[in-house]
Amino acid sequence: MEAKYRGRNVILEIVMVLIALVFLAPFYFLFVNSVKSFGEILSDAASWPSQFNWDNYSKAWELARFSEAFRNSIVITVISVVLITLFSAMAAYRMVRSDSKFNRVLLMLFVMSMVVPFQTIMIPVLQVVNGLDINNSIWGLLLTNLGLSLPMAIFLFHGFVKSVPLEIEEAATVDGCNPVRVFFSIVLPLLRPMMMTIIVLNTLAIWNDYLLPSLILQKPSLRTIPLATYSFFGQYTKQWDMALPALAIGILPIVAFYLLLQRYIVEGIAAGSVKG
């Protein structure tokens, strides 16, 4: 019985490893071909490169203006995620602690807005951004990122704040802490597990977003990584020895981010979906 069970697991293990290799195959194709010469890609796209042309990468880096794109992506993602996390935690805290009719209606509005597809507000939101004269600027994208992401973050925090015990806050208030201090020095640290979820989900979504930035940031110097890759790919279609290294550069930071923080990312996603 024991032996049979173990034997079955070995077979299962082999099958799963094979499936995993199929899952990884696209990455193999991407990386081996990104260092091949154009001729070699055309003649054989599956083999190991006969020589490594690393200057494919430096050329793609220059031509696609990746230094700017990296800077833009990092600035936009970091500022958006920090503000989303902060404002959503603040709002959710107050909405749980002060259970007024207004706040209940507000929560309902936030939840309902989560069903609205981006396309539904896509066209008028550009009008708003134009009206505020912040199109073609990072401010325009920060504003829209916040408006679009806050409802979901507030919803997740709202469920979590309920589980934070009131006693500690009451004790602090008796000791003369004002509500702002209570929130920042006592409540906020307790929200850390859900904070990780919100940081992870929003970092991935904002870093990878294409549609919204493409509508707001038209100036080439403001392009994020997906925008730079898209325009580069358009210019160098079928010129794979340029396009593939550009794609590899484009995915590298987010894959590295994932591999470094995968425990938090996976836990964060599991926690976020149970609430949702």
Added chain:
Amino acid sequence: MRHRKLSQYGQQIFFVGPAILFFTVVMIIPFIMGMYYSFTDWNGVSGEVAWVGFDNFTKIFTNDPDFWNSFWFTVRFTVLGVILINVVGFFLAYFLTKPLKSRNVLRTIFFMPNVIGGLLLGFIWQFIFVKGFATLGDLTGWSFFQLPWLGTETTGFWAIVMVFVWQYSGYLMVIYIASLTNVSKEVLEAAEIDGATHFQKLRSIIVPLVMPAVTVGLFLAISWSFKMFDLNLSLTQGGPFKSTESVAMNIYNEAFLNNRYGLGTAKALLFFVIVAIISLIQVKVTKSKEVEA
């Protein structure tokens, strides 16, 4: 340290104010504007906006085959995509909760495609379908690899389904793993003692107990596949012959390529109504199937 107490009103403004401000400017106002524009002939450029009543909606329902083609594509894609990523995600999770030596590495691998955006994935797969498969076809002689994947309507559809499954199964795997590890060991052991087979345990105990995760999994899968845009854009550009154009893409093209913003917003509003109805029905139906352990 200041001891002056902040008024209730002041607290409300301080804590909830920023969220309300951004939400109003980015969601509420555009939503109301969208409702207005959908009854106009606005072209997005000129200042002239004329009220046309229900003309846009009449046009969509009577004289817009492209929209209904994209709608039909989206529905077919959603049905297939939602089933496949949930089934694949569930079975990956089911097997990776067994005591396998490599399971942590395997989980990491299966989730990985998900962290990369749809746009870049589409480009990577474009290369694989065009060049990679051709090479594999030459090497193996399998006709599967020799198909013109992005060249015909049928294979183009399946190409997108394939990439979608590759991209999203890992995410649902994570959700199902979280749910499967909560299934009580005692119940399973009791069933084993009673002589239940693997399949019986799966069908009668595990699946009913992970129904809450199925609710979430279906909800996420529906919203991903219904709103799909990036992957179509980079993999097929909606082609060949608009056969893989999603609703999201049709709305985009109507507004930004044809400059018919009024018609575009009307479609977008209709799209919202459809998504809302489907999501509500799905949550209601699967919620009713959830059981307590």
